[in-house]
Amino acid sequence: MKFGKDFGTFSFRWDQVVTAVLKKYPNPYSPHILSEDVIHREIKNGKLYSKKLIKKVQLKSIPSFLRGVVHWATRGKDTCFVLEESEVDLETRKCTTYTRNVDMLTYADVVEKVVYKEDEEVSQKTQIDRSHWVSARFSKLGSESYLFGRCKSRIPETNRGIDYVIRTLFAPETLHELEKKEHKLKMNLERVKEVKEKVKPRMEKLIPTCKAQEDY
Structure with missing residues (x-):
């Protein structure tokens, strides 16, 4: 298993960032996302809980030595699904999202946790604390390192997508x-x-x- 951490900052209010996170698709920085469906949403103990099923395009730029494994794990499909669960706590000013794959489980488990928290010193800023775990069944083939690298390389584009949605939703402000x-x-x-x-x-x-x- 490989584990990674990443930290960042949005120069926007926490409520603006959270609104954008819950509505981050579609955006021009995530063309691989085809659709998203809210399959559950409830308010419990003052917190908003949501579950989304996200449909995305399979990885295209797969190394040749992994193509056979991925083709077998996906049964030759061009698309796959991931599940995103989120918790929004207005009292602590914290939003936590968990994203994991529900396809290709015979091949790998990929989990990402992101915490969006209001900056303690500057209320106009939001801190990002991102963690991701990758565990591959065929780690000796280098698949674990490849997937881990993919997770890290997507972080800047993900943040740009959220930034784009914030500016779209709150343009005048x-x-x-x-x-x-x-x-x-x-x-x-x-x-x-x-x-x-x-x-x-x-x-x-x-x-x-x-x-x-x-x-x-």
């Missing part, structure tokens, strides 16, 4: 935040300019003195 940042930057630049103008006469007075000392 996110643009407003960008405008505020741009305005703040502009104000800071103007202040720097003002300080330079105030200091300039003093610097001009000091320059002749410095030159005189050098001549001396």
